[in-house]
Amino acid sequence: MKVICSQKSLVNGIQTVQKAIxxxxxxxxxxxILLEVTENQKVHLFSTDLEIGIDCYIPAQIIEHGSVVIPxxxxxxxxxKFPEGNIEIEINENNVVHIKEEDxxxxxxxxxxxxxxxxxxxxxxxxxxxxSQKVFRDSIQEVLFASSRDENRSFLTGVLIKSVExxxxxxxxxxxxLALKTILLSGRDKSKIENQFEVILPNRALSELFKLLTSExxxxxxxxxxxxxxxxxxxxxxxxxxxxxxxxIIEGQFPDYHQIIPNQFKTVIKLDTDEFRQRMERITLFVxxxxxxxxxxxxxxxQQKSESRGELILHVSTPDIGDAYxxxxxxxxxxxxxxxxxxxxxxDVLRIINTEHIEVRLNGSLNPAMIIPNQSKENYCYVxxxxxxx
Amino acid sequence: MKVICSQKSLVNGIQTVQKAIxxxxxxxxxxxILLEVTENQKVHLFSTDLEIGIDCYIPAQIIEHGSVVIPxxxxxxxxxKFPEGNIEIEINENNVVHIKEEDxxxxxxxxxxxxxxxxxxxxxxxxxxxxSQKVFRDSIQEVLFASSRDENRSFLTGVLIKSVExxxxxxxxxxxxLALKTILLSGRDKSKIENQFEVILPNRALSELFKLLTSExxxxxxxxxxxxxxxxxxxxxxxxxxxxxxxxIIEGQFPDYHQIIPNQFKTVIKLDTDEFRQRMERITLFVxxxxxxxxxxxxxxxQQKSESRGELILHVSTPDIGDAYxxxxxxxxxxxxxxxxxxxxxxDVLRIINTEHIEVRLNGSLNPAMIIPNQSKENYCYVxxxxxxx
Numbered sequence: 001m002k003v004i005c006s007q008k009s010l011v012n013g014i015q016t017v018q019k020a021i022x023x024x025x026x027x028x029x030x031x032x033i034l035l036e037v038t039e040n041q042k043v044h045l046f047s048t049d050l051e052i053g054i055d056c057y058i059p060a061q062i063i064e065h066g067s068v069v070i071p072x073x074x075x076x077x078x079x080x081k082f083p084e085g086n087i088e089i090e091i092n093e094n095n096v097v098h099i100k101e102e103d104x105x106x107x108x109x110x111x112x113x114x115x116x117x118x119x120x121x122x123x124x125x126x127x128x129x130x131x132s133q134k135v136f137r138d139s140i141q142e143v144l145f146a147s148s149r150d151e152n153r154s155f156l157t158g159v160l161i162k163s164v165e166x167x168x169x170x171x172x173x174x175x176x177x178l179a180l181k182t183i184l185l186s187g188r189d190k191s192k193i194e195n196q197f198e199v200i201l202p203n204r205a206l207s208e209l210f211k212l213l214t215s216e217x218x219x220x221x222x223x224x225x226x227x228x229x230x231x232x233x234x235x236x237x238x239x240x241x242x243x244x245x246x247x248x249i250i251e252g253q254f255p256d257y258h259q260i261i262p263n264q265f266k267t268v269i270k271l272d273t274d275e276f277r278q279r280m281e282r283i284t285l286f287v288x289x290x291x292x293x294x295x296x297x298x299x300x301x302x303q304q305k306s307e308s309r310g311e312l313i314l315h316v317s318t319p320d321i322g323d324a325y326x327x328x329x330x331x332x333x334x335x336x337x338x339x340x341x342x343x344x345x346x347x348d349v350l351r352i353i354n355t356e357h358i359e360v361r362l363n364g365s366l367n368p369a370m371i372i373p374n375q376s377k378e379n380y381c382y383v384x385x386x387x388x389x390x
Numbered sequence: 391m392k393v394i395c396s397q398k399s400l401v402n403g404i405q406t407v408q409k410a411i412x413x414x415x416x417x418x419x420x421x422x423i424l425l426e427v428t429e430n431q432k433v434h435l436f437s438t439d440l441e442i443g444i445d446c447y448i449p450a451q452i453i454e455h456g457s458v459v460i461p462x463x464x465x466x467x468x469x470x471k472f473p474e475g476n477i478e479i480e481i482n483e484n485n486v487v488h489i490k491e492e493d494x495x496x497x498x499x500x501x502x503x504x505x506x507x508x509x510x511x512x513x514x515x516x517x518x519x520x521x522s523q524k525v526f527r528d529s530i531q532e533v534l535f536a537s538s539r540d541e542n543r544s545f546l547t548g549v550l551i552k553s554v555e556x557x558x559x560x561x562x563x564x565x566x567x568l569a570l571k572t573i574l575l576s577g578r579d580k581s582k583i584e585n586q587f588e589v590i591l592p593n594r595a596l597s598e599l600f601k602l603l604t605s606e607x608x609x610x611x612x613x614x615x616x617x618x619x620x621x622x623x624x625x626x627x628x629x630x631x632x633x634x635x636x637x638x639i640i641e642g643q644f645p646d647y648h649q650i651i652p653n654q655f656k657t658v659i660k661l662d663t664d665e666f667r668q669r670m671e672r673i674t675l676f677v678x679x680x681x682x683x684x685x686x687x688x689x690x691x692x693q694q695k696s697e698s699r700g701e702l703i704l705h706v707s708t709p710d711i712g713d714a715y716x717x718x719x720x721x722x723x724x725x726x727x728x729x730x731x732x733x734x735x736x737x738d739v740l741r742i743i744n745t746e747h748i749e750v751r752l753n754g755s756l757n758p759a760m761i762i763p764n765q766s767k768e769n770y771c772y773v774x775x776x777x778x779x780x
Contacts, residue, residue: 074675074711081672096712105672108713282471282495285464321464322486323498 001035001066001091003043007082007101009058013045014076016056016243019208021072022049029069029112033076035089036067036114046119047072052205053120053246054212064090067114070097074109120229120246127195128224129168131183133234136221137213139170139181140206142380145348147203148174155252158200161223161230163193171257172203177345177384178257184379197225200254205230205247212243261383262368265361269298269312270331270374273358277350279314279326284343286316286324293387294343296360300332307333312360316343339365340389346371349382391425391456391481393433397472397491399448403435404466406446406633409598411462412439419459419502425479426457426504436509437462442595443510443636444602454480457504460487464499510619510636517585518614519558521573523624526611527603529560529571530596532770535738537593538564545642548590551613551620553583561647562593567735567774568647574769587615590644595620595637602633651773652758655751657724659688659702660764663748667740669704669716674733676706676714683777684733686750690722697723702750706733729755730779736761739772 017033025031034046040062046055068091078099079087088100095111140159148156153175160171167185171178185193209232213221222236234243283294293316300310310332316324339362349371350358357374371382407423415421424436430452436445458481468489469477478490485501530549538546543565550561557575561568575583599622603611612626624633673684683706690700700722706714729752739761740748747764761772 071711077675078672081668081675083668104717105669106715107676110710110712278471278473279495282468285467285471286497320500321461322500325496327494 001037001068002063002089003037004061004063004086004088005043005058007079007084007087009060010079010087011076013043013056013058014072014079016212017045017047017054018072018076019211020047020049020052020054020245022051022204025049028071029116031072032069032112032117033072034067034069034114034117034119037062037065038067048118048120048246050118051202051248052208054208054243055246056243057240059240066091068095068097069112069114069117070109071111078107078109120231123226123229125224125226125231127193127197128222129163129185129193130189130220130222130236131168131185132217133213133219133221134215134217135183137210137215139183140210140213142181142352143170143172143179144203144206144210145172145352146174146177146179146382147172150174155200155250155254158202158250158252158254159206160198160200160254162198163196171254173255173257175255176342177382178260179349179382180257180261180380182379195225198254199225199230200250200252201230201247202250205245209245212245260368261381262361262363262370265334265363265370267298267332267334267337267362269333269360269362271312271328271358271360273350273353273356273373275328276312276358277347279328280343280347280350283314283316283324283326284347286318286321287343288318288321292342292344293340293389294346295338295340295389297338298330298332298336299327300336303336307331335364337362337365339369340387341369341384342387345384349384353380391427391458392453392479393427394451394453394476394478395433395448397469397474397477399450400469400477401466403433403446403448404462404469406602407435407437407444408462408466409601410437410439410442410444410635412441412594415439418461419506421462422459422502422507423462423465424457424459424504424507424509427452427455428457438508438510438636440508441592441638442598444598444633445636446633447630449630456481458485458487459502459504459507460499461501468497468499510621513616513619515614515616515621517583517587518612519553519575519583520579520610520612520626521558521575522607523603523609523611524605524607525573527600527605529573530600530603532571532742533560533562533569534593534596534600535562535742536564536567536569536772537562540564545590545640545644548592548640548642548644549596550588550590550644552588553586561644563645563647565645566732567772568650569739569772570647570651570770572769585615588644589615589620590640590642591620591637592640595635599635602635650758651771652751652753652760655724655753655760657688657722657727657752659723659750659752660721661702661718661748661750663740663743663746663763665718666702666748667737669718670733670737670740673704673706673714673716674737676708676711677733678708678711682732682734683730683779684736685728685730685779687728688720688722688726689717690726693726697721725754727752727755729759730777731759731774732777735774739774743770 036044042057043060082101090098097109097111099107162169168183171180222233224231232245295315297313300308302308311327312330314326353373355373355375361370426434432447433450472491480488487499487501489497552559558573561570612623614621622635685705687703690698692698701717702720704716743763745763745765751760
């Protein structure tokens with residue numbers, strides 16, 4: 001194999017595919033990037049940790065076909081430190097990679113045989129759906145944080161993606177809280193979904209995908225569902241710059257989350273989102289990691305009215321640090337309430353909601369609570385369990 | 391004690407003095423900042439790890455005198471998260487610190503009695519010298535990296551500051567290399583040095599001082615030498631914004647470094663600094679941490695001339711990574727040479743030299759080498775021992 005590529009496209013290609021590499025996997029070859037030339041004018045780059053995989057193509061002048069796996073770190077660091085310009089990559093029989101930038105820089109890196117590298121199989125796609133990258137990126141951000149980090153319950157470390165009547169639902173839960181987003185699809189896009197689907201993907205697949213997606217308008221992503229894996233194709237209409245992310249599907253039954261979402265509430269509290277976030281950020285400084293509780297209490301100025309002005313009082317007390325107290329003006333409907341939450345669970349959702357106002361909806365101090373943006377068009381809800389305190 | 395300060399000046403004050411706090415010291419009180427009111431309109435802030443100390447004053451409305459030590463981390467984080475505006479700090483009898491921002495935010499932090507906190511004693515200043523902050527800041531940067539990190543040879547973990555005929559010398563060495571800077575003082579400034587001095591200061595004192603100094607012109611620093619400590623006063627002419635850094639003096643005899651600085655050379659190599667740095671950065675990617683060697687070899691195009699064009703060849707070979715080769719155009723005087731260095735020692739000095747050209751001066755492959763900026767007005771030299779290779 002012998003190719004000449006621009007430093008810039010090599011850097012981009014390496015940065016893209018190396019996101020699939022994970023330190024979890026012990027085999028040195030999987031810390032590598034597969035480089036292969038099978039077509040003219042293009043080099044194929046691919047990395048995988050056997051759970052997810054990312055590939056892309058970069059333009060190149062092909063002098064000789066072939067393939068090799070190159071250790072990712074030294075390869076990426078070296079290419080990044082070259083000046084802009086052309087770089088020649090040549091592989092000899094023993095998988096030694098010769099890298100040259102003019103005659104004054106010559107490097108040899110020990111590579112691996114591409115035959116020992118496991119690609120993601122190309123299987124028949126059952127169904128596919130196309131949507132905006134920006135919409136999908138925002139939705140991942142709104143849901144992903146609620147998935148579990150507990151590897152013992154692998155299906156809760158995943159994120160559910162499911163076709164529903166209105167479009168697509170994305171859900172994640174760690175059994176203490178649930179984040180649910182519905183992406184509405186227009187009639188035309190919906191009718192293109194040939195078969196209904198419901199898959200659980202590892203949260204790592206979506207967090208790496210998130211980094212690859214753009215928030216610029218007019219970029220699309222195609223989700224292709226296969227038997228045991230899902231493939232995300234970025235900018236599928238562009239043959240040249242297309243990036244694909246493959247992910248294994250997690251087997252297991254996702255909890256029936258619709259039944260735990262309450263639809264009636266005894267107390268509704270409307271707050272300014274920024275003010276709630278800033279005061280929560282301050283007060284959580286006083287929370288100890290093993291005892292994450294923040295207490296909340298509603299104070300109404302005029303309980304006669306159906307919706308009255310009042311205050312939400314936040315309180316944290318940690319014996320060896322001190323004591324913290326914040327009050328936030330709010331609009332209250334319904335019963336007085338005193339409740340406690342894991343402060344991290346509240347902060348997580350406040351970080352991603354960007355509407356001006358927010359609603360906290362409660363059913364007493366022991367039942368699931370709900371936090372939602374104060375705009376129904378968001379199609380987003382976050383349900384969390386309170387913490388019992390005395 | 392009861393005071394009202396602006397959030398902004400509190401944040402600045404805390405950020406300044408907390409640099410003296412070190413995790414090395416086990417006593418919780420020394421993770422704190424001393425706040426005290428002894429004069430009107432000002433709060434005094436002070437932190438120390440008993441090796442160095444930093445203090446400053448911030449403007450305040452004083453309602454009641456007194457003092458307390460407040461845990462640094464929670465105090466700094468909390469004040470930083472408050473909006474701009476006034477903050478009220480009140481201490482009760484049990485050293486509980488009450489912090490209020492309007493009535494809607496109220497915090498209590500458990501503090502310590504100021505009586506248990508050890509200040510730096512005010513001793514008689516033997517001599518003092520004033521110079522530009524920018525000049526002193528640049529000089530620290532040029533020398534500090536060469537000091538030793540080996541705590542067993544405490545006098546080599548220090549930096550020497552010494553009055554000499556031309557001005558002030560700053561030197562650091564870890565016994566494998568030496569960095570030496572001479573700060574030239576004008577006749578007027580020099581005549582103000584009443585007594586000659588020679589002190590070794592811990593490198594931490596100078597690295598924290600470096601962060602406090604500005605590279606803007608027209609700011610001065612006063613160095614006051616006492617019996618067992620040195621005090622640096624930033625902007626000594628300004629009564630209000632004055633910051634002081636105290637440092638213990640390290641006892642011990644600094645090596646006689648002048649005798650190891652060679653003054654005749656068999657080979658002199660002139661290089662473009664940026665090109666040398668970039669190629670060294672690339673090639674050191676192939677160096678293993680425990681075997682840091684880079685080989686250098688001079689190639690002349692015309693050995694007849696006293697100064698000829700040629701190349702410096704860099705070479706690194708690490709069995710399980712690969713092989714790296716770079717060549718740099720240069721001007722050569724004197725003998726052919728092949729030599730090896732610890733690559734980190736070369737990179738360290740290339741990072742701080744910012745003249746367009748650089749000179750590598752050698753006396754064969756076993757004797758100390760010298761790297762200097764190619765401008766004599768820099769008054770800087772870096773001496774390093776080569777590594778013996780076969």
